[in-house]
Amino acid sequence: YLERGSDQWYVARRDGSLNSSRLSSSLKSLYSATAQLPDSVLSRAAVRSALLALDAVVPLLLAWLVVAHWCSPAPPLVVATVTISPSDAADLLLRWQRPLQLVSGWAAAECAWWFAARIWTNCLDQRRSLPFLPRSPHAGPPVSPEERWRLWKSMVESSADPSVWLKTAFLPKAHRHAADGAGDAAFAKVKLESIGRTNIEQFIAHYLFERRLGDLKPHSLARSELDAMVLLLEARMTLSRPRGLAPFKFLRGRSPHRLFNLADEPLRAGHHPLVFYTAMAGISQIAYLALYLAGFRYYGGRGTWPFPLWSMRASTKALEAALDPAEAARMGDAKLAERVGYWYKPASAKMQEDDAKPLVICHGISGTFVIAPFLLYLSRLSGRAIFLPELPYVSMRLSPPSAILTRLEYVAAVRRMLWAHGFGLTCLERDEDDLSDDASVDGHDSAGREKHDDESWRRAKAIVLAHSFGTGAAAWLLRDAPDVIAGTVLGDPMSFLLHAADAPRNFFRTRCRTASELFFRYFALERGISHYLSRYLRWSDSVIFAGERGAAPLPDRVVKAIVPKCAQEPLEPPFDVPNYAPFVTPCPAGPLPTIVFLSERDCITPVAKVREYLEAAGFSTGDAKVPFSAGVKVALPLQNGNSHRDPPEKADGSPDNDDTSELAGEEQPLVRLDAPASAAMTSGPPSLYIMPHLEHGAILARPGWCRRVKDAIDRVEAAALAWEAEDA
Known part of the structure; x- marks a missing residue:
């Protein structure tokens, strides 16, 4: 029954074993209150009645x-x-x-x-177009040519058929809106062969140049880049066609198709009464109190009052004053980080002894109170140190636009909070017992390892756990701070295939058929949420690609002929910062091992497209063997889920990586596969979970799936440790 994604709490109660769920009675009640919204005539009537009462x-x-x-x-x-x-x-x-x-x-x-x-x-709503929005001084520079080309190359390589992600950006002239979201019947009438070249240029100018097509002057360098990008897309279309057909070319001129562009559309914001915001504030304070009683403390940034109350806050200045100021310059700009508030809970004594990696939680839309029950249970299960940075403008707090946090501010805050709590650059000094036990001979210790002079340094890394909109914040970290990320666990991610218009069309759909669609649409029309998504969300900062080489890599001859040299060679995080067009790899493969959770009935994320994309990039549900490229290191989780256990050894002391036929259900030790792609196969634990019969966000209300998230975090840490050992 658990394999079908049911709640473990109910299974434990049916078996008569209440302790197996490891939930206190208060947490059980909290989970019951946040259970998934079922879809039925009665539930739809209840949601409509509640929304009608608010209106x-x-x-x-x-x-x-x-x-x-x-x-x-x-x-x-x-x-x-x-x-x-x-x-x-x-x-x-x-x-x-x-x-x-x-x-x-x-x-x-x-x-x-x-x-x-x-x-x-x-x-x-006065200024609708993205290029004319007032830019924050900390928003960062516009997209550079190298980043632009890396993004476009990754977009083209995300599918062998570009229509998968491109055609939902256009609507036939007769259709003004897609009322049913990405599943609207109007998209069946869209064929790439009928879209004009000018329409494609308009799409590229908006997404990659952040400008209108008319602003790109003829015979300019930007216009030459645009023509080369269209040529690369036509080359991909030609490769996707059967052999023998003529090369694909877009129709000259403009076709009667409407480009989906939220920045140029009127702001879609409904009215939410004061009683709604008062209720949200009360629920938020209750969630904050639960976090405070569970051991969390809030380190407030400037302008975060009145959430939470002063009694729940700790002093950031006092915390940083006790640490070495020599490292402060390398741990993030203090001025950039001062506006970001975050919750922190230290690790348990056992996790501190095991040197477990901390968690950075990136919450989704609606704020901290939605994720609070999940966070309390996960903290009880894992015992790890937990950081929870807040995004107040999408948390329904009536915050002004000045409260919008930029990518640079968020990244600087995460770097600085990790450093302030002891997870930055750390000096590993050897004590007297270690020095006496390791007799050195000619600069080497007793085990034959090279001896360091005085001390060694390490940069502690964190595991990022992101849900829904929070995967956009995870993309910020993957782009600008890959050196502090060990791996990621993504739930209901919106960042995959973000260059397609499926997710925003689903989020702002006008014809709702299920209770969940009605529920999410009401929150989508909240002023702060709608304003941020329509005007300030930069897709180039928030997109995440799957696989180091994409799901459908272009031939080398095409890349060398069209793509500029600056974007031909792949980047190697964490050594290359910033990491343009950030990507993740299926756990246990590296360098950024990731496990993804998708809800089967998600009404926002295009689950079918995202699943096909992830599986093409190497993610596996565990049903079949997954091939890996030649020379790619694969770090499988350690036995019994213990990420700190060494692999078994042979009689001569060398690691025993030959025996891969352990008992069913046991996880394999860390291994490296250097065989060709045809021979390098593994059927280890899944890196992609499909949660049956669950809606968007239901993972936050399911203790059974919370346990799987905890196991996924342990597996990601095991893979990350293997990569760190390889780098060392």
């Missing part, structure tokens, strides 16, 4: 104020007392005078907020 708040309260004006100085409730005696009516009104005054004050506040929100939204 009716302002009209009803406006009617209350109108009646109060007519009945002044008596309260509006006087119209309901016409059937009782005057003395009883007077007693009733006097008894309820204070509550009625509060209702009138609430009504006035809600109506004033409706007008203020309308004006605010119109002001935010």
